[in-house]
Amino acid sequence: MKKIGMGLVGPGFVGAHHIDAVRRLGDVDVVAIAGSSRKSVDQKARAYKVERAYDDYRALIADPDIHVIHNTTPNHLHFPVIMAALAAGKHVISDKPLAVNADEGRQLHEAAVAAKVANVVTFNYRGNPLVQQARLMIAKGDAGDLSFVHGFYLQDWMTNPNVFSWRSDPTKGGVSSALGDIGSHWCDLAEHVSGLKIDSVLADLTTVIPVRYSSSASAEAFSKESSGERTPVQVGAEDLASVLLRFENGTRGSFSVGQVLPGHKNDVQLEINGRKLSLKWRQEEQNELWIGHQDKPNCVMMKDPSLVLPEVQPYVHLPGGHQEAWSDAFFNLIRDAYDWVRGGAAPDAKPALLPTFADGYRSTRLVEAMLKSHAAGGVWTKIQPA
Numbered sequence: 001m002k003k004i005g006m007g008l009v010g011p012g013f014v015g016a017h018h019i020d021a022v023r024r025l026g027d028v029d030v031v032a033i034a035g036s037s038r039k040s041v042d043q044k045a046r047a048y049k050v051e052r053a054y055d056d057y058r059a060l061i062a063d064p065d066i067h068v069i070h071n072t073t074p075n076h077l078h079f080p081v082i083m084a085a086l087a088a089g090k091h092v093i094s095d096k097p098l099a100v101n102a103d104e105g106r107q108l109h110e111a112a113v114a115a116k117v118a119n120v121v122t123f124n125y126r127g128n129p130l131v132q133q134a135r136l137m138i139a140k141g142d143a144g145d146l147s148f149v150h151g152f153y154l155q156d157w158m159t160n161p162n163v164f165s166w167r168s169d170p171t172k173g174g175v176s177s178a179l180g181d182i183g184s185h186w187c188d189l190a191e192h193v194s195g196l197k198i199d200s201v202l203a204d205l206t207t208v209i210p211v212r213y214s215s216s217a218s219a220e221a222f223s224k225e226s227s228g229e230r231t232p233v234q235v236g237a238e239d240l241a242s243v244l245l246r247f248e249n250g251t252r253g254s255f256s257v258g259q260v261l262p263g264h265k266n267d268v269q270l271e272i273n274g275r276k277l278s279l280k281w282r283q284e285e286q287n288e289l290w291i292g293h294q295d296k297p298n299c300v301m302m303k304d305p306s307l308v309l310p311e312v313q314p315y316v317h318l319p320g321g322h323q324e325a326w327s328d329a330f331f332n333l334i335r336d337a338y339d340w341v342r343g344g345a346a347p348d349a350k351p352a353l354l355p356t357f358a359d360g361y362r363s364t365r366l367v368e369a370m371l372k373s374h375a376a377g378g379v380w381t382k383i384q385p386a
């Protein structure tokens with residue numbers, strides 16, 4: 001069997017999980033990684049047991065043994081790296097947000113469609129089996145008409161002002177921090193599970209920590225490294241935001257995101273209330289789905305292959321009571337992406353779960369509308385059409 005060759009650009013926190021997921025597939029070779037400095041990329045290559053290491057992403061893209069490019073670079077590099085990969089006719093799996101603004105998001109989406117390659121954005125929370133269970137229950141009408149879609153995505157790893165990530169740097173992360181980095185996940189999840197599109201938003205943003213202290217190295221996600229010599233940097237991007245939502249069919253919603261909220265590690269919650277029942281899923285307790293009733297006791301469904309709908313069973317890897325985790329859901333997304341690659345990446349062969357550059361582009365328009373709403377003093381703002 002001929003193996004598919006994978007290459008990864010930007011081996012940081014999440015890069016390691018792309019490599020793990022791909023190795024779990026069995027028929028994909030991790031051929032090479034590319035990083036920004038010779039010393040650090042060699043170090044990562046040794047740590048991840050990858051044979052080839054490039055200090056220029058263009059050399060990795062030109063490597064003829066590589067068919068699929070995984071882009072896990074800081075946000076400002078998504079555009080040049082992905083454009084180069086698409087120009088070389090390679091499939092691309094990119095981290096979110098797809099781009100730092102909607103204009104770049106549109107160009108990447110259009111280039112991927114023209115290149116006729118698999119194009120995937122890692123909105124990985126879609127890969128959780130109980131997220132799919134909730135989505136299908138709603139699609140089958142179990143919840144009835146939806147009235148309210150709400151939740152949050154809260155983290156605490158940026159609480160210390162000495163933690164300085166490229167996410168807070170407008171030249172690297174983009175003008176938004178919390179909304180682009182984690183609000184993008186929440187909105188994608190809310191639209192994917194509810195089956196509804198957000199029509200307009202009213203946003204309130206703030207920066208709880210307006211001055212951070214940076215060192216020469218930007219902190220990897222979830223790193224608490226804060227020692228060493230530091231210089232103060234004025235931060236303009238939001239680290240806390242709340243947004244009211246109106247969906248196209250009139251359904252209402254709201255969510256909050258925050259990166260500086262002690263105790264919340266990677267706390268994503270989505271609750272959807274229909275006229276017949278309510279569903280609630282929380283990432284930190286991801287093996288459970290809460291089902292709320294008005295006229296009988298509420299219940300908690302455990303992730304178990306014999307309890308979920310038949311379409312969800314392929315996404316469950318262990319019997320009930322054997323906890324599955326973030327990396328299993330991430331693997332599910334990567335597995336679907338490579339199924340699409342193996343099948344020739346035809347648009348109509350895309351697995352239903354898989355988020356594409358069209359979703360990534362949509363997400364950049366959602367974030368842009370939220371920034372615009374806040375800048376205008378908190379006014380209802382429509383999402384721009386594609």
Ligand code: SOE
Binds near residue numbers: 155181221222266
């Ligand atoms: C840091 O906030 C981060 O690593 C995000 O960038 C990821 O997308 C999210 O899944 C986990 O948190």
